[in-house]
Amino acid sequence: MNEHSEPTTGTAEPCADGMDSATEIFLAHRNLLFTVAYEMLGSAADAEDVLQETWLRWMKVDMEQVRDQRAYLVRITTRRSLDRLRTMRRRKEAYVGPWLPEPLLTAPDVAEDVELAESVSMALMLVLETLSPTERAVFVLREVFDLDYDEIAGAVGKSLVAVRQIAHRARRHVDARRPREVVSPGQTRAALESFQRALETRDLQGLLDVLAPEVVLVSDGGGVKQAAPRPISGAGKVARLIVGGLGKAGVTLTGEPTVVNGNPSLVLHVDGEIDGVMAIRVEDGRITGLYYVRNPEKLTRIDSETPLTLR
Template identity: 60%
Template sequence: MTEDPFVAHRSLLFTVAYEMLGSAADAEDVLQESWLRWAGVDRSRVGDARAYLVRTVTRQALNRLRTLARSREDYVGEWLPDPLLTSPDVAEDMELAESVSIAMLTVLETLRPTERAVFVLREVFELPYDEIAEAVGKPAATVRQIARRAREHVAARQPRVKVSRSEQRAVVERFLLALRTGQLRELVEVMAPDVVLIADGGGLAAAALAPIHGVDLVANVLARTNQVHVAPLTTTPVWLNGASGGRIEIDGEPATAVSLVVEEGRITRVYLVRNPLKLTRLDEPVELAR
């Protein structure tokens, strides 16, 4: 029996929806809506099932993204994407790993919905302009202009320097050790002078409501992390969104997901996801594909 195309391409479809939405729960909802639509389609009239399904998921994700844009205006504090536990295989595909990184998804959040869809479909999944045009309901010429603007927007905001997996992991492990032991001096040494910390508590967990700038302020905030809890704090290196990151547990329960941007051996961005509703994907690796 031939596998249903939706099942065969599910990892790809989830990745498309997740990169457009930054939320695993919303991506799953989009896949459910898309599956219901697919179930009612006359398959004999579908020439390319993969392309058809990507278009369907894109349209559903665009609808959801426009709704989310309004709700996120009322979000308490800084909003960060859902962290995903991923396998080392995702990190081996450098373009995929970069596209699903917390840093990149945070940049994509600054794009308009259609710009985000066009950027994801073109730059990450390398779809032809005519297919993207059909997915977003715009002429191909317009899509080309949108793609150019989105590329320029992202390029101006994403980290310039790429680091090896081994260097990223070494810096992450050094950071997690300093965090667990509360070593202020070590935290200062591992971070760049102009480091920025962004934390997402969603009003459900303690977190800074605005970005914190500068190594001294950031180090002091981080050093206090393990001083305010009576229960033991543990830190574990994990593969997070295609890169080496960290998982912090308090009394055995997940409390924070840590994602770092490393440039020239120093940390320039610290992302702390503390909203408990966003820490549900840290036990089982999520399959991503493109």
């Protein structure tokens, strides 16, 4: 049964606990569907809306006509995400300053799942932003969730040959921009601890020691909080901006280590109030990317863990 075909209305059978079978199936796959939507959209709020749309459509489906429930739900979620991704493009064009994904507080064990942690890292999510909506969907479904090409073709409404070509093009594009090496959580934590010490003590040389010469700082204030209007490149410029901006005299700046998007990160507080979330990209033991989310609308998911899964 094709997701775009007119669904047959069926009656879901009740389960022993009073929950109908369709609801039980949806809830069993909910974390997976959220992860698919979030990796395609970079926004938890939009991912939740997609799940609501998926649920409403799923409730109209005749379960007897669905051979693979998981694949069918992923197909609905993908198509709803594609629709929303195209409308989000227009929103992002009007966004004030750089746009960063919405950070999610995740369980510490997510950082130990290398494949999952990389797929939701700020660094890779930003690379995915440079793909077209269809390229992003194909890449995510193939490279992250390991779906077969025929499943992906059904999800994005393209031929098998076209999907293979899109997957090859997207993979080549991402590989040219993603980190060259897989960095362990321990290596990231070590760099983050050095960065935190230098930040809290306003140690300019300490920052220069942990920042790679080519480091790039991207800050997202969304027009609500002050942020650099464009990415800042170079260790000297970034260190001076941090010391003179975040570490300005007269305020107490502290960092709280946490796990955001499956990777060690910091929640920064200014005079005890949350100022934002800092995620980093590490290569060869030094920080090559700093991603600072200050937009309050994007900080609603750092108080409670969001469950993510690839299965």
